[in-house]
Amino acid sequence: MIERPNSKAIDRKRRLALPHADPPIRDAEERARDFDEAYGEWDLDAARAEAERCIQCPAAPCVKACPVENDILYALWLLEHGEVEDAASVFRATSSMPEVCGRVCPQTELCEGACVYAKQGRPPVAIGRLEAFVADRAPRPPLESPRRTGHRAAVVGAGPAGLTVAEHLARRGHEVSVFDAWPAGGGILRYGIPSFKMAHSLVQDQVDWLAGGGVSFVFDTFVGRDLTVDDLFDQGFETVFLGIGAGVPRTPSIEGSELPGVHQATPFLVRANVEEELRPAEMRDPVGVGRRVAVVGGGDTAMDCLRTALRLGAQEVTCWYRRTEQEMPGNERDRTLARQEGASFEWLAQPVRLISGPHGRVGAMECIRMRLGESDASGRRRPVEIPGSGFEVQVDTVVLALGYLADRDTVARVSDLDVDDRSLITIDAESGRTSREGLFAGGDAVLGPALVVTAVEHGRRAAEAMHRYMTARGAGVPAGWSS
Numbered sequence: 493m494i495e496r497p498n499s500k501a502i503d504r505k506r507r508l509a510l511p512h513a514d515p516p517i518r519d520a521e522e523r524a525r526d527f528d529e530a531y532g533e534w535d536l537d538a539a540r541a542e543a544e545r546c547i548q549c550p551a552a553p554c555v556k557a558c559p560v561e562n563d564i565l566y567a568l569w570l571l572e573h574g575e576v577e578d579a580a581s582v583f584r585a586t587s588s589m590p591e592v593c594g595r596v597c598p599q600t601e602l603c604e605g606a607c608v609y610a611k612q613g614r615p616p617v618a619i620g621r622l623e624a625f626v627a628d629r630a631p632r633p634p635l636e637s638p639r640r641t642g643h644r645a646a647v648v649g650a651g652p653a654g655l656t657v658a659e660h661l662a663r664r665g666h667e668v669s670v671f672d673a674w675p676a677g678g679g680i681l682r683y684g685i686p687s688f689k690m691a692h693s694l695v696q697d698q699v700d701w702l703a704g705g706g707v708s709f710v711f712d713t714f715v716g717r718d719l720t721v722d723d724l725f726d727q728g729f730e731t732v733f734l735g736i737g738a739g740v741p742r743t744p745s746i747e748g749s750e751l752p753g754v755h756q757a758t759p760f761l762v763r764a765n766v767e768e769e770l771r772p773a774e775m776r777d778p779v780g781v782g783r784r785v786a787v788v789g790g791g792d793t794a795m796d797c798l799r800t801a802l803r804l805g806a807q808e809v810t811c812w813y814r815r816t817e818q819e820m821p822g823n824e825r826d827r828t829l830a831r832q833e834g835a836s837f838e839w840l841a842q843p844v845r846l847i848s849g850p851h852g853r854v855g856a857m858e859c860i861r862m863r864l865g866e867s868d869a870s871g872r873r874r875p876v877e878i879p880g881s882g883f884e885v886q887v888d889t890v891v892l893a894l895g896y897l898a899d900r901d902t903v904a905r906v907s908d909l910d911v912d913d914r915s916l917i918t919i920d921a922e923s924g925r926t927s928r929e930g931l932f933a934g935g936d937a938v939l940g941p942a943l944v945v946t947a948v949e950h951g952r953r954a955a956e957a958m959h960r961y962m963t964a965r966g967a968g969v970p971a972g973w974s975s
């Protein structure tokens with residue numbers, strides 16, 4: 493591997509003058525017709541040229557802004573010199589899924605937002621697409637461990653947090669079993685994030701790679717109903733990781749939300765984006781949207797629903813949000829892509845009633861106009877109803893993307909587990925340890941709806957602590973041994 497640069501020898505003035513080329517992306521009209529990835533392929537020369545724009549800031553603000561502290565400077569230096577595999581291995585040293593994070597991280601709020609170019613109001617180095625570029629071209633080496641320890645760990649939840657734990661424990665020679673309620677692995681990476689943002693084959697590759705390294709997967713198993721955490725300990729797992737996410741939809745009190753043609757975001761995305769055989773039985777039927785689709789909500793999930801509705805053939809797809817664009821929680825890039833693909837936005841408007849159309853299906857939406865009032869606890873200005881401003885719009889489909897909550901019922905079934913008033917699991921931040929001996933947790937189940945990369949970071953820390961916990965207990969049971 494070539495060495496890091498001598499920071500003093502970097503000609504920053506020359507680099508700052510280098511041209512930037514946006515990562516290739518398919519034409520909006522073309523990409524909105526299919527579910528293939530929106531971004532296209534970079535060629536090596538273009539990727540190297542973009543990497544060379546990095547001025548190797550001594551303070552490394554991009555690294556500090558990355559939740560897993562990827563060594564971005566060194567990886568880009570390696571890429572600039574054509575060392576694609578080495579660059580990928582630098583990303584892999586700190587992240588279990590650079591091909592995923594490179595595609596779906598909100599880089600404008602993390603590494604790229606901290607980039608010196610962005611601070612100057614110029615396009616930042618396209619760190620995310622470069623991360624995905626090198627990771628795609630340098631497949632992971634096989635998951636191998638020099639020895640089998642005989643220690644056994646269970647992971648509940650095959651989302652990014654759980655998969656990261658599985659990787660790190662398997663690497664250390666522990667026997668790992670992953671349990672998940674969905675029919676396949678990936679969590680929201682598969683059952684949420686659409687394939688036009690990230691090809692689902694990447695998720696399957698990761699699950700296959702883990703399985704190839706000895707990790708076993710048990711799908712269609714809901715822990716808390718089909719099996720309890722106590723059962724897992726009774727079965728001889730010495731430690732258990734809860735990576736169950738926060739996937740319970742916020743259900744609004746909008747009259748008419750039970751009408752046919754009104755969908756919650758997750759089943760809508762799953763029915764549209766996931767292969768039929770990998771969907772649960774109740775989500776096998778295809779989703780028809782008609783001509784006019786209203787998506788209610790303003791986060792990343794709402795953007796995914798807008799873009800999905802366009803791909804399903806809807807002609808008028810509108811996001812209804814009760815504040816203004818400035819207060820929207822989602823990332824700007826996804827909003828821009830949705831807009832380019834044909835979605836429109838209605839700010840300061842709130843649906844209050846969904847009205848049945850001629851065939852008993854939703855046919856109209858009654859809304860009221862809002863204005864912004866004082867700031868609330870989140871620091872955003874509160875939307876306030878404008879009396880007498882009600883109006884009605886015609887719709888064929890409504891998708892409710894109003895956010896997610898923790899699974900209160902599942903955590904309540906785990907004995908001796910401390911949770912907060914939102915049913916988020918309380919952990920020791922350094923280790924992911926919960927109030928119950930041997931039980932660890934991380935990802936959205938702890939943070940509430942967050943990011944893939946924060947789930948990966950939690951998974952890495954928890955795996956380290958679970959490893960220490962198991963090895964401190966003494967030798968495991970050798971493989972093949974039975975009482």
Ligand SMILES: Cc1cc2nc3c(=O)[nH]c(=O)nc-3n(C[C@H](O)[C@H](O)[C@H](O)COP(=O)(O)OP(=O)(O)OC[C@H]3O[C@@H](n4cnc5c(N)ncnc54)[C@H](O)[C@@H]3O)c2cc1C
Nearest residue numbers: 649651652653673679680715736737935936942943944947
């Ligand atoms: C539609 C959507 C789009 C998103 N887009 C982005 C994005 O672009 N970029 C980004 O960084 N983040 C995005 N996020 C957020 C991101 O996906 C999550 O923060 C991340 O997946 C959390 O990982 P996790 O492993 O904690 O949980 P999850 O990914 O939610 O995985 C939890 C897993 O646990 C399983 N599970 C739950 N309860 C049980 C149980 N009782 N028994 C067995 N299994 C159980 C679930 O089936 C699931 O597979 C998005 C979220 C959504 C909903």
